Amino acid sequence: MCERVPSLDKVRFVNTGTEATLNAIRAARAFTGKQKLVKCEGAYHGNHDAIQISVVPPLDKAGDADSPNAVKAFPGISETVEDDIFITPFNDIETAERVIRENADELAAVIVEPVNGQCGMVAGKPEFLEGLRRITDELGIVLIFDEVIAFRIAHGGAQDYYGITPDLTCFGKVVGGGMPVGAFGGREDIMSMWDPTGGSATVQHAGTFNGNPMTAAAGIATLEALTPDKYEYLDTLGESLRTKLRALFAELEVPMGVTGVASLFALQFTSTEVVDYRTFATNDKTVLQTMFIGLLNEGFLMSNRCAGNVSMAHTEDDVDAFVTAVRTVLKRAGYA
Template identity: 40%
Template sequence: MATRSNEEVRLKTPPLRRSEEAFARALLVFPDGTSRVTIERDPIPKYMERGEGAYLFDVDGNRYLDLNGNFTSLIHGHAFKPVVDAVHLQLASGSCFANPTQVEIELASILCERIPNVDRVRFVNTGTEAVMFAIKAARAFTGKEGIAKFEGAYHGAYDWAEVSQSATPENWGPADDPVSVPFYKGMPESVLQETLVLRFNDTALLEKKLTAHARRIAAVVIDPMPSQAGLVAAKPDFLDSLHRLCRDHGVLIIADEVLNLRQGYRGASARYGLKPDLLTMGKIIGGGLPIGAIGGREDVMDVFSAKSGRPLLPQAGTFSANPLSIVAGIAAMRALDEAAFARLDSLGDRLRANLTDIIAQQDAPFAVTGAGSLFRIHPTRRKPREFRDMATNALQKDASRALSGFFSRHGAILPNGAAACLSTPMGETEVERISDLFRLFLKEHAAEIKNMKIAE
């Protein structure tokens, strides 16, 4: 691969005067100056003005290659013309109605036709809502209250889904008996008692715990490749055991594909052999606008039905299936044909191979995981197998922050310690750019990286 010289990729620290002014104003109206906890600061947030394709432009006129994509939702990058045109046309006709629209049928049809095990769909506004209603649907269908989830996996902001989301070595308990750890101060004890915590890809623990608690468990919530837990896929034998145990004990499987639907034309469950009863979607199916969806088996989804009177699970929402998000989603999904996914897979494979080669060439204590258009750079030699392998020491945490800050100062937004992504406007130029920046980072931070190696 042809590479640029260090001088070609090096840039001066971008000026942030207007971002500093904006942050000063934000401190007067937001609790910590930000509107969501995921806003990154280095040392202040960068305020964006516009996006174009694979790039962002901040209020100070700096350009950045966007490897965050609004937390992987912008698979076509920014201001994707088919989405812009569809939303503009719909906005001129009305932004939302209490009545249904024909376009919602079209997007639901796309999802039902593509995604295995999705017979029926209900739209909501966010991924969090999708997971929340999927869990409620499992309870309504099975008559059981408890759920099982995997340690460290992120499933949005529903209490039961948040249990052990941020567990640490200090509180996560024994390897063979994980503790239900509260996510926030004041989380009800009843929520912790109703949530069974498992470990991803640990078949023995799955067999032991699910068998013992199945009588109270309505569903197992699983992300086929949890980003916060390492961006590592579920193993085939683990999924085989999950399928058998859930079938034998009357427990439903909820696949959370809010993020990972972007892994292929038919999604991540199909890619890895997971056969869910319910599947949650979001992010890419809204074309950059807020959306969520629950899909699944016809008999399970029938808990939402009002055909015979009040449904077992009433689900509404003022902006659910709003036509702006729906038409944006139709435009985005139409453009995501099998060729588009194959191209993203190829780009992702090249990038992960490049980064892995650079690590080997420089004997650096890093590792790369991911699949499709997703990748993650870990500050450790060994690829994680599950969430507990993600525990890092102070030097490793510093290295991750330094890597993210380095990319930002050199014109690229790389999420700190989370899944990064490619988008359809990207090509070989962007793959080379990411690779060159990583190589330069390892060179310029050689002393700190040497200390990391000593500390291993």
């Protein structure tokens, strides 16, 4: 992984993406001596308290679009975490810059998914991600890329795709080849928080199954199979799927769209261009549910928000079969 991803001086392995973001945030806090975080509205970074905030906030609690409230995802989360986090809209660098500058003295880290999975594999705008890098660099704030999903968009991950170097990166999913996995890594000086040589580590990395050898074997086999040419194939197939879906929606004149980048895609049940959480929230949830069940009946199991990805097992025939299934469901349900 260090050969593939240039920002990784060191990487440590855990069992889930949740533990990856938990440890990256902890490292950022230990390294900077500061407590607070900035995250994007509508971003999921795992199932731990610090970050289960404003993931899918109800709009009547979410506040103004350019000054979103921090909203706990559900009851049971520690009462104090809302005070330790600032929320900013995805893909809006002006607002992010204001939020970061106003709170810079207290900020340990900015955490961002370069491609927002929760809102439908929405690609980060280069100027947004580059802006976050420029501002955090200037202010000495740790920039964490959550590439638990987005690592799959290029051989060297999303940071390779965008040409941006974060301080820390979180991984999961594909790097374990289907086994339970998470990993986090980055700059030597930050990762040295865990270095036990010469005494004890500043931050301890406990966990019975950390660095699990079965996961490592599956992950190595998967990553070795994913050579650069495979990414070209996946990019082409993903683009073909998105193009064919867009053509279908135009032909049927349905208010739908498709988001995604490289092998990632999601159906959007809105005519609004989806670039962040508020535009994602314009989705028609009834049509979404109908599509999810309808596609299941046609033999396609999507995530329950109709997001998915193409893989090396897929061909153009699978893309065509999927597009046909979407057409069938839209017609059967009376939407076209």
